[in-house]
Amino acid sequence: MATNVTPPERLGQTCLADGRRLGWAEWGPPSGTPVLLCSGSATSRWLGLPVDAITRLGVRLITVDRPGLGASSAADGWTLHDWALDIGEFARMRAVAGMVAIGFSVGAPFALACGAARVVTGISLVSATDELAHPALAPALEPEAAMLVKQAAAGASGAELLLSNAADADTLREAVAGPSHGTDQRVYADPAFDRNYRRALTDGFAQGGAGYARETVLALSRRPFDPSSIPVPVDLWYADQDTNPLHSPDLGKSLARRMPTARRFLVPNAGSALLWTHTETVLHSLLSRIAPQ
Structure with missing residues (x-):
């Protein structure tokens, strides 16, 4: 299986009004439809999608490092709401x-936060971490x-400390x-x-494990926000062979019921990739x- 995943075509950093930096990357035509990819756990801006697919569909793929990951400034105690505000400022x-x-x-709640704040006009959640x-x-x-x-419920600071000391790039890759599933193995x-x-x-993990720990606690x-109040259309994509315990125990069934704007797709003979x-x-x-329309 050839994924045709390439390094970013454009890399940069944007300085926000409060002085923090957001690191970003792009693929595809600059005039294309902008698609923000909120990537998986501890994954920086460097991982995109198959470039042939985004080119054919005229997509301008954008990845932005979450606080404390990659080239984005760390921010103590940042929240999903803060992330949506950052993306709104970045877009402007x-x-x-x-x-x-x-x-x-794990990028799913960050995409939903952008939808709840009306920063994006549509969302696709793929192998999404549900509201566990x-x-x-x-x-x-x-x-x-x-x-x-x-x-996470017992105390964010304690959970973050445990997570920060428990993972690095190699151990996280192996855990994922x-x-x-066999199809996923061919991707990896x-x-x-x-x-x-x-x-x-x-x-x-270049800045240490604190950014990974914070985003994980937020996802858990x-x-x-109330998923039922998200005003933009949402697609939910799950695979019937997805065995990741941090995705969705019912493969998005109950999540779809709680989101009037959502439609759910279950792909047979596929895994979480x-x-x-x-x-x-x-x-x-x-x-x-x-x-x-």
Whole structure:
């Protein structure tokens, strides 16, 4: 399997009004439809999508490092709301209008936060980390996920300290890729994908583990917004062979019921690397929902 994942075509940093920096990367035509990729755990701006797919669909793919990852300034105690405000300021400063978002894995709540704040006009969640702290999901959580949710609820600072000391680029890659479905294994074994994924994780931990720890605690905590109130269209994409305990125990069924604007797709014989095995399908569906009527 050749993913055709390449290094960024454009790299930069944007200085926000408060002096913090946001590191970003882009692929595809600058005049294309802007798609913000909120990537997975500790993954910096260096990992994108297959360049042939985004080129065919006229997509301007944008990745932005979350606080404390890659080239983005650290920010103590930042929240999902803060992230949405940062992306809104980033879009205004770079004159990016009509942006939509993809949230992959742990990136899902960050994409939803942008939707709740009306910073983006449409969202696609792929292999998404559900609101695992929602009481309705508690009986279905696997022991590992239940333990992490409990730690996050007991105290963010303590949970962040534990997480910060427990992971680095190599251990996180092995945790993600090691137990994956066979289709996923072919993605992770692809030289182009592997090279860029390793670079993104190494860059993600360049400032230490605090940024990874903070985003993980946010993803494992209750959302500061009601998913049912998100005003933009949302696609939910899950694979029937997704075994990651930090995604969704019911593969998005209950999440779809709580989101009136959502439609759910379950892909057979696929794993959690769905965003790279079905890139064009995911993008085409998202773009079709925000096209002018």
